[in-house]
Every structure is written in structure tokens, then in C-alpha cells.
Amino acid sequence: MTKTxxxxxxxxxxxxxxxxxxxxxxxxxxxVSPKPQTTRTKIMGVLTLDETQLVFxxxxxxxKPHNKLGEHMNTAVGDSIGGTDAALFVTEPSGELGxxxxxxxxxxxxxxxxxxxxxxxxDTLKNKNSILERIxxxxxxxxxxxxxxxxxxxxxxxxxLVEEMKKLCVESPxxxxxxxxxxxxxxVIASEVIREKILRLTDKEVPHGIAVSIEKMRExxxxxxxxxDAVIYCERESHKGMLIGKxxxxxxxxxxxxxxxxxxxxxxxxxxxxxxxxxxxxxxREGLIRNFGLD
Numbered sequence: 001m002t003k004t005x006x007x008x009x010x011x012x013x014x015x016x017x018x019x020x021x022x023x024x025x026x027x028x029x030x031x032v033s034p035k036p037q038t039t040r041t042k043i044m045g046v047l048t049l050d051e052t053q054l055v056f057x058x059x060x061x062x063x064k065p066h067n068k069l070g071e072h073m074n075t076a077v078g079d080s081i082g083g084t085d086a087a088l089f090v091t092e093p094s095g096e097l098g099x100x101x102x103x104x105x106x107x108x109x110x111x112x113x114x115x116x117x118x119x120x121x122x123d124t125l126k127n128k129n130s131i132l133e134r135i136x137x138x139x140x141x142x143x144x145x146x147x148x149x150x151x152x153x154x155x156x157x158x159x160x161l162v163e164e165m166k167k168l169c170v171e172s173p174x175x176x177x178x179x180x181x182x183x184x185x186x187x188v189i190a191s192e193v194i195r196e197k198i199l200r201l202t203d204k205e206v207p208h209g210i211a212v213s214i215e216k217m218r219e220x221x222x223x224x225x226x227x228x229d230a231v232i233y234c235e236r237e238s239h240k241g242m243l244i245g246k247x248x249x250x251x252x253x254x255x256x257x258x259x260x261x262x263x264x265x266x267x268x269x270x271x272x273x274x275x276x277x278x279x280x281x282x283x284x285r286e287g288l289i290r291n292f293g294l295d
Contacts, residue, residue: 001051001171002051002052002053002171002172002173002174003051003052003053003166003169003170003171003172004052004053004054004055004169004170004172004173004174004175005053005054005055005085005086005165005168005169005170006055006057006083006084006085006086007054007055007056007057007084007085007086007087007088007165007168008056008057008059008084008086008087008088009021009056009057009058009059009087009088009090010059010087010088010089010090010104011089011090011091011101011104012091012098012100012101015090015091015092015120015121016032016090016120016121016152017058017059017088017090018030018032018043018058019032019120019152019153020088020090020118020120020150020152020158021043021045021056021058022152023152023155023158024045024047024054024056024158024161024162025045025046025047025056025181025182027181028261028265029043029045029181029182029184029189030043030045030058030192032196042057042058042059043057043058043182043184044056044057044058044182044183044184045058045181045182046176046180046181046182047162048174048176048178048179048180049162049166052166052169053169053174053175053176053178054162054165054166054169055175055176057084084113085114085168085170086113086114086115086116086145086165086168087108087113087114087115087116088115088116088118088161088165089104089105089108089115089116089117089118089142089144090118090120091117091118091119091120091138092119092120092121093119093120093121093122093124093125093130093131093134093149094130094134097138097141102141105141105142108142109142114145114168115142115144115145116144116145116146116147116148116161116164116165116168117135117138117139117142117144117146117147117148118148118149118150118161119131119134119135119138119147119148119149119150120150120151120152121151121152121153122149122150122151122156122157123151123153123154123156131149135147135149145164145167145168146164146167148160148161148164186217186266187214187217189265190214190217190228190230190258190262191212191213191214191230192212193258193261193262193265194212194230194232194254194255194258194274195210195211195212196258196261197253197254197255197257197258197261198210198212198232198243198254200257201250201253201254201257202242202243202250206234206239206242206243208283209234209235209236209239209282209283210232210233210234210235210239210243211232211233211279211282212230212231212232212233213230213231213233213291214228214229214230215229215230215231216228216229217229219268224268224269225268225269225270225271226262226266226268226269226270226271227271227273228262228270228271228272228273229273229274229275230272230273230274230275231274231275231276231277232254232274232275232276232277233276233277233278233279233282234276234277234278234279235278235279235280235281235282235283236278236280237278239278240276240277240278243276244276251274251276254274255272255273255274258272258274259272
């Protein structure tokens with residue numbers, strides 16, 4: 001008898017949703033960085049454990065939008081909640097719940113959705129006993145079906161989380177082949193890896209104003225070599241200069257870091273070429289958002 005559950009991973013920006021997904025799958029399919037709103041679109045991951053298949057949707061952080069791209073990101077979160085069997089509501093070990101987190105909880109209530117409260121980053125706690133106070137505090141907001149403290153960084157608590165999610169599965173055929181990891185096309189994975197390097201290597205307003213488009217992705221016949229041409233779009237000429245760097249130094253760092261990660265993921269040598277172009281105010285232009293696959 002096979003069982004399945006579709007589960008959304010939701011929460012405010014930068015609480016570690018993508019890190020939890022990567023840890024659950026044992027592979028990096030979602031990029032991570034210390035900067036908020038790293039994830040821009042829904043990312044599906046599949047974990048098959050014998051007869052049980054868990055299908056995850058990693059969502060952007062639910063936040064107050066400042067442009068049309070932000071509006072699309074919030075819509076992705078709302079759509080995800082309405083289309084799944086259950087949710088992981090990811091929070092941190094301390095801090096008040098914000099307006100958008102309260103809004104998420106209201107969406108859970110409207111959908112009558114089973115929700116597991118996942119308190120991430122417990123490895124940062126000096127006093128682990130404080131987690132009990134946190135659980136009592138957050139349990140006032142919703143009747144969570146389970147509460148699981150975890151650390152996506154160390155893996156602590158992840159096995160217990162998987163066991164709680166298995167309880168949410170219902171008898172059903174598996175919707176994906178058992179060896180499926182994600183639905184992300186290879187071009188999307190390549191563009192996201194490049195964007196992750198930009199997020200980690202640049203500062204201030206530059207990272208959030210960039211998009212990456214894969215113009216060419218082709219494996220050379222008879223050779224384990226993949227040619228990738230990528231264009232990095234930014235919103236200002238000054239940002240273009242920062243992305244390229246003196247004598248191309250920053251662009252070389254970005255490309256080298258991305259190439260190493262892509263070779264590890266695809267298992268072949270990568271010949272990566274990158275360019276930087278300006279598209280002013282693209283985050284408020286519906287056509288460009290759609291062209292970049294962010295709608």
C-alpha cells in the first residue's frame with residue numbers, strides 16, 4: 001500500500017525553509033543565502049521512503065511586497081497553501097510573530113489545514129529549555145497537529161519531523177517516479193546557482209535587483225562537457241559595474257563559484273560564460289517578470 005502527502009513549507013523570509021528542504025532531500029535543489037527573499041518561486045522536492053512519498057513545495061518568504069515581483073512571490077505562497085494536504089510553518093526560536101506570519105496562520109484556519117510547527121535554528125540556542133516556552137507561546141495561535149524543533153544546519157530533529165509528516169499521508173499512488181528529486185528544469189537550476197553566488201558575494205541593494213537568464217545549455221556530442229551561456233540582468237548601470245568588478249574580478253568569482261557547484265550537481269565538466277546587462281526597474285515590469293519565469 002502506497003501513501004502520499006503534498007506539503008507546503010511556509011514562513012517569513014530567512015527562517016531556513018530552503019535549508020530544511022535541502023536537508024530533507026539530502027541534496028541541494030533550492031539555493032540558500034543569509035539574505036531575505038532568496039527564494040522567488042515555488043520549488044518542488046520529492047522524498048520517497050519505501051511506500052511513502054512526501055511531495056514538498058518550498059515557497060518564497062511571505063512578506064510585505066514593495067514591487068510587482070514581491071506581489072507574485074506572495075501569490076505563490078497563497079496558492080501553495082490552498083493546493084496542498086498540509087503545511088510546515090517554519091519559525092525561529094525567538095521573536096514576535098509578524099503581521100505576515102499572523103496572516104499565514106489565518107490562511108491555515110480558512111483552509112482547515114493540518115500544520116506542523118517547525119522551530120528551526122535550535123542549534124543557535126544557548127539554553128535549550130527556552131524552546132518549551134517558545135512552543136507554549138506559538139501554540140496559542142493555532143492548533144498545530146505537531147511541533148518539531150529542528151536544526152537544518154546540523155540535521156537535529158529532522159528524523160522526528162519526517163515521522164510526523166508520514167502521519168499526514170493518505171493511501172494513494174505515488175505521483176512521481178521513486179527516484180524523482182525535483183521538478184526544476186536544468187536551466188532553472190543553473191540560473192539559480194548563479195544567482196546564489198551573486199547573493200553571497202554582493203551586498204546591499206544589488207542582489208535583489210538581479211535576474212539570471214540561461215541563453216544556451218548544450219552538452220557537447222561525445223564529451224562529458226556542458227556549455228552554458230548566462231546573462232545576468234540588473235536594474236542600474238552602477239550595479240552592472242559592481243557585478244563585473246575591477247578588470248572583471250567579481251564576475252570571475254561569481255562564475256567560478258557557480259561552475260564548481262554546477263559540476264557537482266550535473267556530474268559533468270561545465271564551460272560557463274556569463275554577461276551582465278541592464279534592464280531598468282524590471283521587478284515592476286510584468287513582461288520581464290514573465291520572461292524570467294518568475295510569474
